[in-house]
Amino acid sequence: MAALSNVPVHIITGFLGSGKTTLIHSLIEQKPVDEKWAILVNEFGQIGIDQAMFETRDDVVIKGLPGGCLCCQLAFVLQAALVNLLARTQPDRVIIEPSGLGHPAGLVDLLRGEAFQGAVEVRDIIATLDPRRLDDPRVLSHETFRDQLDIADAVALTMRDQSTAEQLSAARAFVAERWPPRKWVHEANNGELPLARVLDGGNAQGSVTTPATHQPLSASPSLEGSFFDAPPSPGTPQCETGTSLGYTSIGLRWHPSDCFDLDRLAAYLGELPADVRVKGVFHTDSGWRQLNRASGSLSVASASWRQDSRVEVIAPASSAPRLPDAADLKAALARTLTA
Numbered sequence: 001m002a003a004l005s006n007v008p009v010h011i012i013t014g015f016l017g018s019g020k021t022t023l024i025h026s027l028i029e030q031k032p033v034d035e036k037w038a039i040l041v042n043e044f045g046q047i048g049i050d051q052a053m054f055e056t057r058d059d060v061v062i063k064g065l066p067g068g069c070l071c072c073q074l075a076f077v078l079q080a081a082l083v084n085l086l087a088r089t090q091p092d093r094v095i096i097e098p099s100g101l102g103h104p105a106g107l108v109d110l111l112r113g114e115a116f117q118g119a120v121e122v123r124d125i126i127a128t129l130d131p132r133r134l135d136d137p138r139v140l141s142h143e144t145f146r147d148q149l150d151i152a153d154a155v156a157l158t159m160r161d162q163s164t165a166e167q168l169s170a171a172r173a174f175v176a177e178r179w180p181p182r183k184w185v186h187e188a189n190n191g192e193l194p195l196a197r198v199l200d201g202g203n204a205q206g207s208v209t210t211p212a213t214h215q216p217l218s219a220s221p222s223l224e225g226s227f228f229d230a231p232p233s234p235g236t237p238q239c240e241t242g243t244s245l246g247y248t249s250i251g252l253r254w255h256p257s258d259c260f261d262l263d264r265l266a267a268y269l270g271e272l273p274a275d276v277r278v279k280g281v282f283h284t285d286s287g288w289r290q291l292n293r294a295s296g297s298l299s300v301a302s303a304s305w306r307q308d309s310r311v312e313v314i315a316p317a318s319s320a321p322r323l324p325d326a327a328d329l330k331a332a333l334a335r336t337l338t339a
Helices: 020-029 074-090 104-111 133-134 142-152 165-176 196-201 262-270 316-320 326-334
Strands: 007-014 037-043 060-066 095-096 120-122 126-129 154-157 185-187 238-244 249-253 277-284 287-294 297-302 309-316
Touching: 007 020, 007 104, 007 142, 020 037, 020 095, 020 126, 020 287, 037 074, 060 074, 074 095, 074 104, 074 297, 104 120, 104 142, 126 142, 133 165, 154 165, 238 326, 249 326, 262 277, 262 287, 262 297, 262 326
Parallel strands: 007 095, 007 120, 007 126, 037 060, 037 095, 126 154, 154 185
Antiparallel strands: 238 249, 249 309, 277 287, 277 309, 287 297
16 A cells, blocks of 8 residues: 555546446546546345446446445455455556445545555545435435435436426536535436536545444454355256335346347336335347446446346335345246247
């Protein structure tokens, strides 16, 4: 760590499905050619999807930490992972994407602690906000949702093309109620944020206390079954489940040779309850595809990922009775395979 000095660290926080990964993609596309970046992606689910959404390139190193929240379930492994990432890659800049259910206060405290003293410098915290979320009383009253915005120095309004003028106006008013005032509020068309908004920012304020539900665990969790494991055998998907912070997750991985019928797959995922969050990368009869479902809307895009097919289904625990259990979900997705 001694060789590093005040490496800028940017935290992009925001609730489930608010467009954090898309925003980071936008920043990567604007990256100065003489800089090397490290991206640390945390996910609530056990399988890990978001890292598979990034293309491999020499000047951007991606590290995934699935299976919990950086400030509590993964606080111990985060410190070791970040120390290793900084020492191994020597990045000019680090971007951290906490889980959509993650509280960034504990992360800020860790980065400002003794382990990273003088090595990193936490810059403005940016929160993504999908204006449509303000229409959902359950989200609006969710402590983590509000705290993510309260700790943020600046806010990017996402999903602009899917929001009405009234929803955008309400979002701006909601942000304006936060104190102290945010440094800026930017409407991110198609998830695009000018890099200058990030590079020109100052040091983060980070004035929110970590709530009791996000206090660090007393023991380090196991990362077995995580992103870097070898894929399961053909025809025998791996399944992981978890419940925490009021949400339930079901994750599945398949061997890369298992092939899905894209139409049947998209139809099935699209029929799940509207409050279910779905992220997946699949080998399909139309090639490798990303499927992303937030606020009831499903999108499909090409994917460069080839290591395995994987999906994470996340829903409020109160929705669990309306969801298939892990075995039924596995069976339903098996029926969308081409053979």
